[in-house]
Amino acid sequence: MLRSALKRLRSPAPGADPSGRQAMVQLDEQEPVLTLYVRALSAGSLSIAPGPTGARHPVTDGRTVFLPPVLPALTSPEHARLRYRLMAAWSVLQARTGCLALAPLPPESTISALAWYELLHGEWLDRQLAAEWPGLASVLADERLAALATRQTLGKRNPAPAERVLRWLLRLPLGRMPLVGEFVEPDSLPFDTAVAERLLTTLASDEPQQLRTLALELATRTPDLVTLVDLPPYRARIRADVLARTRVSARDEHGGRAAFHATGPERPTARRGEPLIIEARSPSVLARQAHGSGRGGRQAVQVSFGDREVPPPARAHFTPLSEAEKAGASLYPEWDSWSGRYLPDWCAVRESRARPGSIDTIERILRQHRPLVQHLKRQFEALRPEPLRFTRQFDGDDLDLAAIIEAAADRAAGLAPSEKLYSLRLQRERNIALACLVDLSGSTGAWVDDDTRCEQVIEVTRRTLVFLCEALSVLDDCYAILGFTGATRKQCQIRVIKGFDEPYGTEVKRRIAGITPGAYTRIGPAVRHTTVLLARQPARVRLLLLISDGRPNDFDGYGGRYGIEDTRRALLEARQRGIATFAVTIDAQAREYMPYMFGPYHYVVVRDIHALCTKLTELYRHLTAR
Amino acid sequence: MEHAVESPWSDAHITEVVEEPFYLPVRDEVAVFEAAYARRLPVMLKGPTGVGKTRFLRYMAWRLRRPLVTVACHDDLTASDLLGRYLIRGGETVWTDGPLTYAARVGAICYLDEIVEARKDTTVVIHPLTDDRRRLRLEKTGELLVARPEFMLVISYNPGYQSLTKNLKPSTRQRFVAIDFDFPPPELEVEIVAHESGLDRDTAGRLVQLGGLIRHLRDTGLDEPASTRLLVYAGLLIRSGIAPRRACELAIAAPLSDDPALRTTILDLVSTIFAE
Numbered sequence: 001m002l003r004s005a006l007k008r009l010r011s012p013a014p015g016a017d018p019s020g021r022q023a024m025v026q027l028d029e030q031e032p033v034l035t036l037y038v039r040a041l042s043a044g045s046l047s048i049a050p051g052p053t054g055a056r057h058p059v060t061d062g063r064t065v066f067l068p069p070v071l072p073a074l075t076s077p078e079h080a081r082l083r084y085r086l087m088a089a090w091s092v093l094q095a096r097t098g099c100l101a102l103a104p105l106p107p108e109s110t111i112s113a114l115a116w117y118e119l120l121h122g123e124w125l126d127r128q129l130a131a132e133w134p135g136l137a138s139v140l141a142d143e144r145l146a147a148l149a150t151r152q153t154l155g156k157r158n159p160a161p162a163e164r165v166l167r168w169l170l171r172l173p174l175g176r177m178p179l180v181g182e183f184v185e186p187d188s189l190p191f192d193t194a195v196a197e198r199l200l201t202t203l204a205s206d207e208p209q210q211l212r213t214l215a216l217e218l219a220t221r222t223p224d225l226v227t228l229v230d231l232p233p234y235r236a237r238i239r240a241d242v243l244a245r246t247r248v249s250a251r252d253e254h255g256g257r258a259a260f261h262a263t264g265p266e267r268p269t270a271r272r273g274e275p276l277i278i279e280a281r282s283p284s285v286l287a288r289q290a291h292g293s294g295r296g297g298r299q300a301v302q303v304s305f306g307d308r309e310v311p312p313p314a315r316a317h318f319t320p321l322s323e324a325e326k327a328g329a330s331l332y333p334e335w336d337s338w339s340g341r342y343l344p345d346w347c348a349v350r351e352s353r354a355r356p357g358s359i360d361t362i363e364r365i366l367r368q369h370r371p372l373v374q375h376l377k378r379q380f381e382a383l384r385p386e387p388l389r390f391t392r393q394f395d396g397d398d399l400d401l402a403a404i405i406e407a408a409a410d411r412a413a414g415l416a417p418s419e420k421l422y423s424l425r426l427q428r429e430r431n432i433a434l435a436c437l438v439d440l441s442g443s444t445g446a447w448v449d450d451d452t453r454c455e456q457v458i459e460v461t462r463r464t465l466v467f468l469c470e471a472l473s474v475l476d477d478c479y480a481i482l483g484f485t486g487a488t489r490k491q492c493q494i495r496v497i498k499g500f501d502e503p504y505g506t507e508v509k510r511r512i513a514g515i516t517p518g519a520y521t522r523i524g525p526a527v528r529h530t531t532v533l534l535a536r537q538p539a540r541v542r543l544l545l546l547i548s549d550g551r552p553n554d555f556d557g558y559g560g561r562y563g564i565e566d567t568r569r570a571l572l573e574a575r576q577r578g579i580a581t582f583a584v585t586i587d588a589q590a591r592e593y594m595p596y597m598f599g600p601y602h603y604v605v606v607r608d609i610h611a612l613c614t615k616l617t618e619l620y621r622h623l624t625a626r
Numbered sequence: 627m628e629h630a631v632e633s634p635w636s637d638a639h640i641t642e643v644v645e646e647p648f649y650l651p652v653r654d655e656v657a658v659f660e661a662a663y664a665r666r667l668p669v670m671l672k673g674p675t676g677v678g679k680t681r682f683l684r685y686m687a688w689r690l691r692r693p694l695v696t697v698a699c700h701d702d703l704t705a706s707d708l709l710g711r712y713l714i715r716g717g718e719t720v721w722t723d724g725p726l727t728y729a730a731r732v733g734a735i736c737y738l739d740e741i742v743e744a745r746k747d748t749t750v751v752i753h754p755l756t757d758d759r760r761r762l763r764l765e766k767t768g769e770l771l772v773a774r775p776e777f778m779l780v781i782s783y784n785p786g787y788q789s790l791t792k793n794l795k796p797s798t799r800q801r802f803v804a805i806d807f808d809f810p811p812p813e814l815e816v817e818i819v820a821h822e823s824g825l826d827r828d829t830a831g832r833l834v835q836l837g838g839l840i841r842h843l844r845d846t847g848l849d850e851p852a853s854t855r856l857l858v859y860a861g862l863l864i865r866s867g868i869a870p871r872r873a874c875e876l877a878i879a880a881p882l883s884d885d886p887a888l889r890t891t892i893l894d895l896v897s898t899i900f901a902e
Contacts, residue, residue: 032887033887033890033891033894036843036846036887036888036891037891037894037895039842039843039846040839040840040842040843040891040895041839041842041895041898042842043842044842085894085898089898133898133899134832134899134900134901135871135896135897135898135899135900135901135902136898137901138901138902394706394711394713395704395706395711411717416716417716419713419715424704426702580793591845594845595845600845601785601786603845604845604846604847605845605846606847607846607887608887615847622849
């Protein structure tokens with residue numbers, strides 16, 4: 001059985017590179033589906049990211065699962081996909097069962113205790129996984145056999161005690177827990193039968209607590225164990241060695257406060273008790289972030305205050321805007337969640353035409369995406385109101401003369417006349433006004449790169465707007481596109497890219513071409529201003545659609561809870577005025593605050609930013625379809 | 627068991643629920659409904675599709691021994707479709723009650739299913755029946771109909787629709803006692819799926835586990851998460867000998883989404899839960 005498993009693993013995949021080079025499957029290709037997969041398994045508490053180049057094991061910090069960036073496509077690419085799934089599921093279970101956050105071992109534990117704990121907890125999780133998700137049991141069993149085969153063929157002839165125990169355990173089936181003597185004579189183990197029995201009982205138990213006691217006990221029996229044991233690759237490693245480093249770096253970066261970046265794939269988890277394991281950040285992620293911020297990216301901008309937010313001292317005295325600051329601006333209140341009241345005339349919003357760019361940009365987009373644009377237009381044509389008058393109705397606002405004549409003729413002829421003598425006119429015009437509010441904060445200058453494309457968020461936004469306008473051009477819906485940025489309450493800008501009364505023509509196209517990343521994301525005043533503009537539109541349905549890449553944020557204390565509360569208020573005000581609100585965001589963490597601001601059903605997180613372009617159009621179609 | 631009573635309408639039907647329908651109460655909804663019935667308050671059943679709103683109502687109709695008039699609302703439904711109209715029969719015009727008028731006259735439970743599908747101007751005709759006078763003025767006949775004491779108005783409403791045109795006006799919503807329906811807790815859902823599909827509890831439990839995972843995907847573009855009804859459908863296919871993975875693909879993954887990534891994810895979840 002072992003030999004065949006090993007042979008299977010080593011035989012080249014069908015269609016493999018004849019030069020003998022191993023075919024590889026990239027995580028990037030799998031990321032959209034794996035992200036959703038992990039989200040479903042972890043109830044949204046975990047996300048995935050690529051680990052450092054060359055990584056073999058997954059690693060998790062309790063929020064992110066870092067997966068190996070590539071996996072060999074051993075027997076087939078599908079097999080590699082399956083292994084990615086196994087790794088992800090294993091890490092989800094590891095985080096969920098509390099193996100990460102339990103503080104399973106005292107801080108002064110020896111390496112030997114850590115090694116035993118890691119080994120036992122992995123074995124325990126294997127069994128939990130097979131029971132919880134039986135569909136993965138067979139691939140897990142294959143992986144275990146393959147790992148065992150590799151160890152026996154390539155490993156030492158006379159292995160150390162921990163390695164002996166691991167090989168013994170890997171040989172045991174995953175379903176029913178066997179008895180001690182059933183698979184291997186206990187003499188080959190480095191401890192007596194009683195301990196072996198206790199080991200099996202502990203592994204079969206649903207509670208992981210006993211693992212800790214057992215690991216400490218085994219450590220006293222093997223004091224000469226000074227390195228961690230090499231484990232099967234699907235198991236996420238516990239990295240005790242990084243713990244100390246992480247704590248220091250978390251403190252240094254934020255002046256000793258428990259403060260975290262609101263966005264970005266990595267977060268220190270040292271705040272939760274005393275976890276044994278912390279793999280804080282994968283080097284590639286760090287490199288990517290540095291890369292992003294170096295090119296005008298989000299890190300410089302998007303820093304929030306985390307949970308232990310304190311009111312900034314400036315907020316203690318409420319200074320009204322000066323006359324100069326008010327000049328030429330529309331004034332809006334702001335909801336101060338610290339004191340639970342509105343601050344009247346607190347924000348100055350200035351509306352101006354967006355600066356035009358080069359029309360070539362838009363024409364290039366249209367040229368490149370002609371088939372897609374045609375497709376979107378066709379879809380939108382289906383939204384056009386249908387014919388308005390229905391003839392031969394039971395009831396209606398007018399008589400259907402043709403039907404009456406026919407009925408009279410029928411009656412005269414002695415036939416049963418039809419009862420459908422009316423015609424009915426149905427008001428079916430769409431009568432919709434849309435204000436599309438686009439986040440043009442600095443963070444939209446961040447770079448999104450996967451292997452196929454490297455572009456800024458704002459480029460994707462630009463494309464999205466072009467597609468939306470093109471699609472809307474086949475309908476009579478009245479719409480405006482407004483960009484917004486904030487740089488403190490004194491300078492909230494609304495850039496009119498397209499006004500309600502403007503046609504979508506060269507001028508508007510040039511303005512779309514001209515959008516550039518600005519400052520911060522002060523959503524509240526932008527929503528209030530848009531509400532006023534929308535309320536003036538004589539439409540039956542009014543929609544405020546927000547496109548954003550992050551949470552509310554401005555540098556004069558408008559962040560964290562405060563910004564979220566104000567935005568929520570602004571949206572409530574809009575809804576009270578009969579305006580429907582909806583948000584599309586690309587922030588992976590949006591689930592933490594979006595339901596609170598927009599309500600549970602009125603936002604969508606677009607997982608793949610490149611999909612935003614088509615997603616938005618699709619969404620609008622869906623939202624406004626009858 | 628239920629008898630369909632012959633009805634003159636195309637969009638509505640009358641049933642007499644004779645035998646107790648299977649229904650497992652999740653919270654106090656039965657008591658709340660009975661209280662509303664006793665106090666002549668209209669009720670709104672709120673919740674996603676396929677979680678048992680209609681089943682609950684059939685159960686209550688059986689419990690209260692009232693006929694049930696169900697109207698499947700759609701956007702061509704006019705006020706006359708609800709209230710009634712003159713029909714020309716031979717040389718005469720004959721007034722025919724619509725389902726709402728009929729229910730008020732005989733004292734039935736009138737169930738307007740998916741009320742948001744109806745046009746807003748249609749929806750307002752129910753208003754006079756929802757206040758304490760419970761009267762209905764039929765303009766065409768000049769009749770002022772006072773509803774029988776046993777008459778009860780029930781509407782269903784799915785707040786999860788991400789649509790602007792399909793929303794209930796506050797003036798309508800505020801006339802109802804709202805009973806929230808959501809996916810039942812796992813233990814109950816297992817029992818429901820097992821009962822409805824005839825599966826053993828283990829397999830039913832796996833289906834419910836799958837449903838739970840898929841429901842975590844709601845804000846990623848999945849319009850409606852896997853309902854109990856879909857789980858039951860998958861269960862029925864399994865019961866008929868279709869392999870579990872295939873059954874879930876047919877009854878759950880395919881109906882839920884056309885988006886390739888979401889669909890692949892759902893299939894991956896299926897193959898995580900069910901072994902081949």
